[in-house]
Amino acid sequence: MCKMHGTREAEGGGVDITNGREILPGNVIPRHYDLTLEPDFEKLTYDGTVVIDLDVVENTKSITLNTLEIDVHSTKVLSGSQTISSSPELSHNEDKQTTTVAFGTEIPKGNKAQLEMKFTGQLNDKMAGFYRSTYKNSDGSQGILATTQMEPTDARRAFPCFDEPALKAEFTITLIADKKHTCLSNMDVASETEISATKKAVKFNKSPNMSTYLVAFIVGELNYIETDKFRLPIRVYAPPNQDIEHGRFSLELAARTLEFYEKTFDSKFPLPKMDMVAIPDFSAGAMENWGLITYRVVDLLFDPATSGASTKERVAEVVQHELAHQWFGNLVTMDFWDGLWLNEGFATWMSWYSCNKFYPEWKVWESYVTDTLQGALSLDSLRSSHPIEVPVKRADEVNQIFDAISYSKGSCVIRMISKYLGEDVFMEGIRQYLKKHAYGNTQTGDLWNALSKASGKDVAKIMDIWTKYVGYPVVTVTENESDKTIHVKQNRLLRTADVKPEEDTTLYPVFLGLRTKDGIDENLVLSKREDVFKVQDFDFFKLNADHTSIYRTSYTPARLEKLGRAAKDGLLSVEDRAGMIADAGALAASGYQKTSGVLNLLKGFDSESEFVVWNEILTRLSAIQGAWIFEDQSVRDGLEAFQRDLASEKAHKYGWEFKDSDDHIQQQFKAMLFGSAGLPGDKKVIAAAQDMFAKFAAGDKTAIHPNIRGSVFSIVVKYGGKKEYDIILETYRNSKNSDERNTALRVLGRARDPELIKKTLSLPFSGEVKEQDIYMPISGLRSHPEGIEALFNWMTENWDELTRRLPPGLGMLGTVVSICTSSFSSLEGLERVQKFFAEKSTKGFDQTLAQSCDAIRAKAAWLDRDRQDVKDWVQSYSVKTIKSEL
Structure with missing residues (x-):
């Protein structure tokens, strides 16, 4: 920890520039924080006192630390038993998010010092720092929870601190709260004392050495369940409006996972307990605070009766991801x-x-x-x-x-x-x-x-x-059958298909992973621009076996055809087949192959039986439809018909009844086929969806299986009107199930009627939708040209309100900008985006905006190359389809 700071210039009264980074001066190092906080749920503020023990590593007359939107009332600097200054001079730098405490007496290097600050902060509604999260009680009243999100740089919003990952310290935290409230922090409770008839002070044990971004504390009404299946107590907490039993899956999984990680890492989990909390307002999916992990409600609570297989998998992955961080990230x-x-x-x-x-x-x-x-x-x-x-x-x-x-x-x-x-x-x-x-x-x-x-x-x-280095290579394979060799060459891949020579200088060590009938040769590495390798059996070979390496492979059309046959003959793994389709689709989008070739490849997989491969087939077709979304209606209709033809037969064969005997993957496969056939117009699927929806609307909440809820809602909105839209909107408003509410919110944008588009776009600022979910109702609008156009106009007309609600530095604004801009597919669309932002500050989302513009540029180039190619393919396909039907 001292190593990085030892290279800095002392003093300077502000931020030091080391390795081009703006970081705090290295004259003092924090060792321990004693932090006391008292939230006020009426005023939506909190009072705090922090006492920071410091090692003085350079002679100093000032201390600079991070603060943001905190009102500091009083400051004291002590060294040993001596008060150096009881009212030092403070200067704030808003841009650098620092406060500098300057005092007259120099503290010599090697001494200890103590900085004490009393301050007030806002329990803000920005899901950052120490903030408020709200929920609706069963009686309609509003409940409030005070909680934290410090990563990456928002501990400074909660309390004055040295807010850099390398400046680890120990923390002793005390929370003063109403007696009815649960108080949680990273550590277990050391003591609880009564302060008044209604208030208590909860002091937590001292933490191990840890970074500020992992500090967490929560105050509010919470219920919990507990398990004793791990050597330490594990609990899942949720506000009273949630059924706490829905935390059972995550709770049991956490006990198994912690035990598994301790064994795998040969390292004991070092804290005395593990709490996992469902937070109603949460900007990310979850946060790995040491010993006190916070989650979005939908990423922690799982009800098998009302949520499908894909939700269960998502919850499992999020829980195991956050628990892995307890070692990788928190300990180290x-x-x-x-x-x-x-x-x-x-x-x-x-x-x-x-x-x-x-x-x-x-x-x-x-x-x-x-x-x-x-x-x-x-x-x-x-x-x-x-x-x-x-x-x-x-x-x-x-x-x-x-x-x-x-x-x-x-x-x-x-x-x-x-x-x-x-x-x-x-x-x-x-x-x-x-x-x-x-x-x-x-x-x-x-x-x-x-x-x-x-x-x-x-x-x-x-x-x-x-x-x-940025990027990765495409490996182009040419064959020389006479001497049984393949020539492989690596080049930088750009989706915009305009790589400049100076952008193609990095040579990657590419693990070729050559699969033949004899197995996989993992020893072949392409570490230069191009090379030649022997292949004994030219009848069948494939690079990047199981797609464990980071590159795309470009084959000749003839080899692709052979690989298609090899897939049918069972010579390729599921990963090989899915990865091959992904590569072919991406390479067509990047100008390496014709899009018609990809469409033919997809058509050739009609006998495919695996969910993952079908998922990729439909994803790649969806990417083509997304690029062609503003093209001739006849071409778009032809692509929809092709999707219908691909999915319908299988959808009818597998059906949309879900049985207990269906395994995890079967459930997802049936669900995907149902939606992929129904949305492009399969009459049988549409009728089934409308029938289920009618029963659901009449009060039978079990009429729609959770696995296909999203598809049923989407289909009835697309092929229905205001009536269906309003029922789904009411489902969002009144459902007690977070998963169902999110699904309802996500599909509203599929409605194309101008009045319904307007209604969807009124939701983000209506007060009905939490700011964590602003992106949900608008994301569905990207499924049709009218929605894409309306989205961009909504963003430009509401820009000031958007930036007020979603401050640029906090990440969510970038997501919304991407949703509202990246679906254009022409240079005219790109020009409109660039023109709007030309006069705006893009600090905090400039990279996201650049990626959005790149994505538009790539689609425009793809259309220029393959517009006619796809039109011809669709016409030919339509003629063949009509003939076969006759």
Whole structure:
């Protein structure tokens, strides 16, 4: 911790610039915080006192720490038993989010000091710092919960602190609250004392050394359930408006997972308890605060009677992700935010790894290829992507890197190295890493060193390129059958299909993973621009077996055809088939292949039987439909008809009745086929959806199975009108089930009637929709041209209100900007977006906006190349379909 700070200039009365970063001066180091907070639910404020014990490491006459939107009333500086200053001079720098305390007497290096501050803060409604979350009680009254979200840089909103990951300290927290309220923090309760007839002070035991972004405290009315199936108490808490029994699945899973992680990491969970809390207003999915994990309600509470298989999987992954962070992130923490991937990439990989151990029948490594890997490859194919290790200079840049690169690509790199080293060796390296750096901070090199030591291989040499550079390669394969060789060449892939020579200088170590009938050769690595490799059997081979590596493969049309046959012959794994379709779709979008070739490839998979592969087939078709959304109606209708033809036969065959004997994957498969056939117009499915919906509207709440709730709602909105829309809106307003409410909110945007579009766009600011959910009603509007147009106009007309409700530095605004802009597919649309933002400050979401613009540019280029190609294909397909029907 001192190492990074030791290189800084002392004093300066503000922020120091080290490695281009704006960080606090290194003249003092915090060791312990004694923090007392008293929230007032009437005034929506809180009073606080913080006493920070400091080591003085350079002679100093000032102390600079982080504050944001905090009103400091009094400040004292002590050294030893001596008061240095009882009213030092304070100066605030709003832009840098700091307060500097200046005093006349110099404190010499090597001494101890104490900084005491009394302050007031707002229990804000921005889901950041110490904030208020509200919920509706059964009697219609409003309940309030005071809770926290500190990551990445909002501990400074809650209390004055040294708000950087490397400045770890111990925390002793006291909460003063009404006697009826539950008080929680990272640690267990040390004492509870009565202050008055109505108030109590709850003091918590001192925490281990930890970063400020992991500090958490909650005050409010909460119910809980507890399990004794782990050596320490584990509880799930929820506000009184939730059925606490719905936390049972997460509670039991947490007990199993903590035990599994202790064994896997050979490291005891070091805190005395684990609490997991459902928070009604929450900007992320969940937050790994040490010993006190907070969640969105839908990501912690699960009711098998009202939620489907995909929701159960999501809850399991989120719980296991946050628990992995208790070691990777909390016990060992990145030293600054450019190492965020160390936290998020590993926790993402670990959630899949543990999910696979606990629920092998879910086959999560198969869906990993269509989910995590494709998410990473999609974002990283844009010029405006960023390296996994991204330089972060300022606090307001940090939120933008919580994206598919840090999480998904980060986890793909972890998966790649675990496969390369072997899982046992990899885990041994992880155990050594955790032991060596417990309670400390690390950089990426520390992880590579631990893995190198465990494996005897130079891991940094192989992996540094993957984390320090943006993008990934496309590997082009040409064949020479006469001498049984393949020529492979790597180039940077950009979705916009306009790679400049200077952007194509990085050469990646590409693990080729050659699959033949003899098995997989994991030893082939392409580490230069191009190379030639022997292939014994030209009848069948495929690169990137199981798609464990980060690249796309471009084959000749003839080879693609052979691979299509190999898929039918059972020579390819599920991951191979799904990944091959994903590559073909992405390469058509990037100009490497014709879109008609992809459509033919999809058509050839009609005998496919696996859910994950079908999911990717329909995803790639959806991407084509998304790019062609403003094109001729006849072409769009033809693509819809093709989707209907692909999905209908299977949908009818599998049906939409769900039985207890259906396994986890079957349930999701049936649900996907039902929606994929019904939305493009399958009459039988539409009739079934309308029938279920009529029963539901008449009061039979079990008429629609949770697995197909979203599809039924979507279908009746698309093919119905105001009546169906209003029933779904009332479902959102009155349902007690968070999952059902979210589904209702998400589908409203599918209505195309101008009045209903207007109604949908009135919801975000109506007071009915929580700010955490503003993106939900508007996201459905992207499914039709009228909605895309209306969305952009709504954003431009309401920009001031949007930025007021969603401050740019907090992340949610970037999500809304992306939803409102990225569905355009022409250069005219791009121009409109750029023109609107030309005069606006884009600080806090500039990267998201750039990615949105790149996505539009890519679609416009794709259309220019393949507009006629797709039109011709659709006409030919339609003629053949008509003939076959005759």
